[in-house]
Amino acid sequence: MLKHLKVENIRSYQDLEIHFKEGVTVISGVNGSGKSSLLEACFTGLFGSKTLQKDFTIADIVRKGATKASTVLEFEQKGNIYSMEQFFRNDPESGRASNTRSVLKVNGQIFTDQAKRTYDSILSLLRMDEEAFRNCVYIRQGEIDVLINAKSTDRQKMIDDLLQIGKLEDYRERAGNARIGVGRHQRDAERRIKEVKSEAVEIEGRDPVGNLNRLLTEAAQIKEKHVSVSEIRDKTRSGIEERRSKLGEYEQLAIQKQSIGAQILGFNSKNTELFEIIKNSTSSIRSLLLHVNELKQSVSSIKGQMGWNGDVEQMLAHAEEQERGQRDKLNESRQKKALHEQNIENASRTLQQLSDQIKDINQSIESNVKKKDETTIQIEKLESSLKDRQTEKLSLAGEIEALGFTAKKLSGLEDIAELVQTQQKSLHGDKMKLFTRREEILKQIEKSKDLMSKGKCPTCGQELHGSTMHETIQSDEEHLSSLAKDLAAISKKEEDFVLKMEQIKQVKAVSKKIEDCDNHINSFNERIYLLQKIREDHVSRMEEDAKRLNEAISRRQEMEDTIVQLKDKEQLLQEVLVFETKKHAEAIEKLNIAKKAQQNLIESEAKGKDIENLEERIRSDQEKIGLLQQQIKDSKQRLSEIDEKMGGIDAQSLQDNLQKYEIALKNIEVEIKKLEEQRAELMKQIGMTEKEIERLSHLQNQLRSLQHRSDFLGAVYRDAEELESMYIRIRAELRSRNVGALDALINEIFAFMYSNNAYSHVQLDPEYNLTIYGKDGTPLEPKLLSGGERAIFNLVLRCAIYRLLSMAIGGPAKGSSLPPLIMDEPTVFLDRGHVQQLIKLIDLMRDFGVGQIIIVSHDESLIDSADHLFYVEKDPITNTSSITAR
Ligand SMILES: Nc1ncnc2c1ncn2[C@@H]1O[C@H](COP(=O)(O)OP(=O)(O)OP(=O)(O)O)[C@@H](O)[C@H]1O
Numbered sequence: 023m024l025k026h027l028k029v030e031n032i033r034s035y036q037d038l039e040i041h042f043k044e045g046v047t048v049i050s051g052v053n054g055s056g057k058s059s060l061l062e063a064c065f066t067g068l069f070g071s072k073t074l075q076k077d078f079t080i081a082d083i084v085r086k087g088a089t090k091a092s093t094v095l096e097f098e099q100k101g102n103i104y105s106m107e108q109f110f111r112n113d114p115e116s117g118r119a120s121n122t123r124s125v126l127k128v129n130g131q132i133f134t135d136q137a138k139r140t141y142d143s144i145l146s147l148l149r150m151d152e153e154a155f156r157n158c159v160y161i162r163q164g165e166i167d168v169l170i171n172a173k174s175t176d177r178q179k180m181i182d183d184l185l186q187i188g189k190l191e192d193y194r195e196r197a198g199n200a201r202i203g204v205g206r207h208q209r210d211a212e213r214r215i216k217e218v219k220s221e222a223v224e225i226e227g228r229d230p231v232g233n234l235n236r237l238l239t240e241a242a243q244i245k246e247k248h249v250s251v252s253e254i255r256d257k258t259r260s261g262i263e264e265r266r267s268k269l270g271e272y273e274q275l276a277i278q279k280q281s282i283g284a285q286i287l288g289f290n291s292k293n294t295e296l297f298e299i300i301k302n303s304t305s306s307i308r309s310l311l312l313h314v315n316e317l318k319q320s321v322s323s324i325k326g327q328m329g330w331n332g333d334v335e336q337m338l339a340h341a342e343e344q345e346r347g348q349r350d351k352l353n354e355s356r357q358k359k360a361l362h363e364q365n366i367e368n369a370s371r372t373l374q375q376l377s378d379q380i381k382d383i384n385q386s387i388e389s390n391v392k393k394k395d396e397t398t399i400q401i402e403k404l405e406s407s408l409k410d411r412q413t414e415k416l417s418l419a420g421e422i423e424a425l426g427f428t429a430k431k432l433s434g435l436e437d438i439a440e441l442v443q444t445q446q447k448s449l450h451g452d453k454m455k456l457f458t459r460r461e462e463i464l465k466q467i468e469k470s471k472d473l474m475s476k477g478k479c480p481t482c483g484q485e486l487h488g489s490t491m492h493e494t495i496q497s498d499e500e501h502l503s504s505l506a507k508d509l510a511a512i513s514k515k516e517e518d519f520v521l522k523m524e525q526i527k528q529v530k531a532v533s534k535k536i537e538d539c540d541n542h543i544n545s546f547n548e549r550i551y552l553l554q555k556i557r558e559d560h561v562s563r564m565e566e567d568a569k570r571l572n573e574a575i576s577r578r579q580e581m582e583d584t585i586v587q588l589k590d591k592e593q594l595l596q597e598v599l600v601f602e603t604k605k606h607a608e609a610i611e612k613l614n615i616a617k618k619a620q621q622n623l624i625e626s627e628a629k630g631k632d633i634e635n636l637e638e639r640i641r642s643d644q645e646k647i648g649l650l651q652q653q654i655k656d657s658k659q660r661l662s663e664i665d666e667k668m669g670g671i672d673a674q675s676l677q678d679n680l681q682k683y684e685i686a687l688k689n690i691e692v693e694i695k696k697l698e699e700q701r702a703e704l705m706k707q708i709g710m711t712e713k714e715i716e717r718l719s720h721l722q723n724q725l726r727s728l729q730h731r732s733d734f735l736g737a738v739y740r741d742a743e744e745l746e747s748m749y750i751r752i753r754a755e756l757r758s759r760n761v762g763a764l765d766a767l768i769n770e771i772f773a774f775m776y777s778n779n780a781y782s783h784v785q786l787d788p789e790y791n792l793t794i795y796g797k798d799g800t801p802l803e804p805k806l807l808s809g810g811e812r813a814i815f816n817l818v819l820r821c822a823i824y825r826l827l828s829m830a831i832g833g834p835a836k837g838s839s840l841p842p843l844i845m846d847e848p849t850v851f852l853d854r855g856h857v858q859q860l861i862k863l864i865d866l867m868r869d870f871g872v873g874q875i876i877i878v879s880h881d882e883s884l885i886d887s888a889d890h891l892f893y894v895e896k897d898p899i900t901n902t903s904s905i906t907a908r
């Protein structure tokens with residue numbers, strides 16, 4: 023029984039909570055308000071995404087725009103409260119959604135939260151999957167005639183499943199599969215037995231045991247033969263060894279003999295060589311003695327030449343000393359001369375410097391004279407300009423006096439101009455006043471004249487007396503002429519002032535010129551003063567230069583005298599130097615001769631030493647010759663000993679014997695090899711035969727066990743066959759029982775529900791084909807019925823199935839034993855009368871144990887007969903459904 027549904031963001035619901043109760047619940051509301059969505063939420067709440075069909079996805083169930091959704095459906099079964107919670111996540115942008123979590127709780131405790139497990143648990147709890155749920159519990163909108171329209175095999179499967187007969191078919195299938203599997207194994211075993219048997223027979227046909235015995239005897243014989251031949255081979259080998267060692271000894275002696283002979287040859291050639299060397303040395307000594315004599319004579323002749331009686335060394339030392347003294351003298355006179363030359367050079371340089379200096383001073387004097395003259399010319403020019411300006415100034419002062427100003431009065435010129443201007447302004451004001459006054463009087467006169475012509479006052483109409491009016495005009499005219507005089511006087515004054523201003527302007531211009539002249543005069547005076555200073559400077563420099571020039575000239579004279587003296591002395595020094603050079607050359611000559619004598623002496627001593635060495639060499643070579651002759655004698659002695667030994671060995675016959683032995687050994691070895699090959703071949707054959715025997719016994723073992731297996735599999739096969747047929751039998755039995763019962767129930771309920779009078783009865787045959795019979799006995803297939811009739815039959819069929827279920831469970835009374843019945847718009851095709859019958863049918867179903875019936879409908883009479891009523895509405899603006907209990 024459904025207890026409670028809580029929904030968040032499913033289809034048109036944002037959040038919804040509804041408590042279901044026992045009895046008949048009707049859910050009503052206008053089209054599109056969210057009634058079906060409520061039932062679908064229950065369905066999806068139970069089975070999750072398995073309830074989606076065709077092109078419906080999870081994203082379609084989740085409310086548009088929502089990112090997550092959930093359903094919690096609580097139901098009761100056999101006293102336990104179960105709660106199925108499904109959670110969904112949705113990405114509105116990508117349109118991807120998924121069922122992220124399914125939790126099943128039992129009495130508030132989490133039983134499992136793993137999707138596959140919750141689904142399996144629901145299946146085993148309800149004993150139906152989503153398919154069976156749709157066929158039995160939940161009549162979806164528009165699926166009212168699903169059951170009767172189904173193919174008979176589908177119907178059969180469905181009803182079998184509901185009544186749990188389907189299980190038997192599963193078991194039968196399992197037993198059948200087992201039987202087929204076992205059969206396959208048994209056939210395999212038989213085939214193996216056949217193969218093993220044929221192989222064993224083949225091996226036995228080759229008599230492997232007899233073969234093995236024969237091969238073993240043969241092998242023993244060959245082994246014996248091998249031993250005896252090996253002995254002969256060993257003897258032959260030692261014979262060969264013996265002869266080879268004798269021959270080796272002989273060869274060794276021959277080699278020794280050869281090497282001694284070679285040694286003796288070597289000794290002899292060395293001997294000859296030594297004799298030759300001695301000869302050469304003797305002739306060298308002779309020529310050396312001749313040379314020594316010559317050298318000694320040369321030395322004594324040099325001594326005579328030098329007049330020296332003593333030692334040669336002392337003679338050399340004396341010559342060296344003489345040369346050194348002479349050289350010192352020469353150097354001294356050279357230095358003196360160099361110093362003197364230096365002095366002359368210095369003096370000439372000084373002389374040159376003085377000449378340069380005189381030239382410079384002369385130039386300086388010349389340039390100063392020139393500059394002085396230039397300056398004088400400039401001064402003269404400036405003085406003449408100055409005179410011009412002064413005369414100009416004088417004439418300008420005259421001009422000013424002519425204009426009536428003195429040069430002293432000029433400083434107040436500005437004040438005077440200002441005064442004149444103010445007076446001019448005030449005069450102008452007076453003139454303007456006089457003008458207005460004249461205008462007024464003129465107007466007055468005109469007015470008076472006008473009145474006079476009219477004769478009376480325009481305001482009061484009084485007669486005018488000509489005399490007063492005349493008087494007035496006359497006095498006004500007098501006034502006018504005096505005004506004209508005043509005006510003429512003012513104009514005269516104004517003219518005077520204009521003249522005066524003109525004069526002042528002229529004076530100003532002239533005085534500006536005078537100022538310019540003064541400025542020029544001042545600047546000329548300044549420049550003349552400066553130039554005079556410069557000219558003085560030039561003159562004083564010229565005086566200085568003249569003084570310096572005199573000094574330099576007297577010093578140059580002095581220097582020229584000094585140089586003449588120095589040159590005289592230089593001549594003298596040159597003569598001394600020539601003399602000393604000659605004397606030094608003589609000393610060097612003598613020294614060289616002395617050196618030559620010394621060299622000759624050293625050379626003759628060295629030659630004496632060479633002679634001694636050569637004599638020593640000759641003595642040692644003679645000794646070596648003696649030694650060599652002794653060695654030659656010894657070697658000859660050893661040669662004769664070896665000849666004696668070699669005479670005792672017959673090499674030729676030894677060689678012949680050795681050859682014979684070697685040929686024999688080769689033959690023996692060939693024979694041994696052959697024997698070994700034969701033995702190896704035999705061993706191989708023995709091995710193969712043993713393997714064959716082994717294989718045979720293995721095959722016999724295998725055969726025994728295969729036989730056992732085949733027997734066992736045969737027994738299992740027969741058992742499975744038996745089991746399979748048993749399941750078929752039981753199912754057929756149960757089904758025929760169900761079909762009978764269902765047929766009876768369908769007819770019973772059909773009679774109860776159907777109120778027209780067209781059909782007599784319904785028939786359900788063992789293949790679950792439904793046939794409807796007319797009153798006249800004509801059979802009709804269900805698909806030929808009208809829409810309404812099909813709806814009625816469907817309800818009848820479902821009702822019958824519920825009945826049968828309730829009987830299977832244990833009869834009526836227990837309200838909670840049967841699942842609820844949920845119908846979406848069942849009355850669509852029904853006429854009024856049949857809606858009434860549906861109401862009765864619902865009562866009937868309640869009677870036999872359907873505890874909860876939930877119907878979506880807007881049929882008035884159904885609403886009236888409801889135990890509980892809900893009304894669903896959808897806010898058209900927010901597209902959100904809500905539910906209210908009535
Ligand atoms: N994923 C969704 N998100 C938002 N709204 C949805 C979604 N799917 C469907 N709807 C809306 O849910 C509304 C309710 O549909 P439902 O089928 O429940 O109506 P109903 O009350 O059964 O109407 P009828 O009487 O016509 O069968 C629809 O009008 C539709 O606009």
Ligand SMILES: [Zn+2]
Nearest residue numbers: 479481482483
């Ligand atoms: Zn008047």
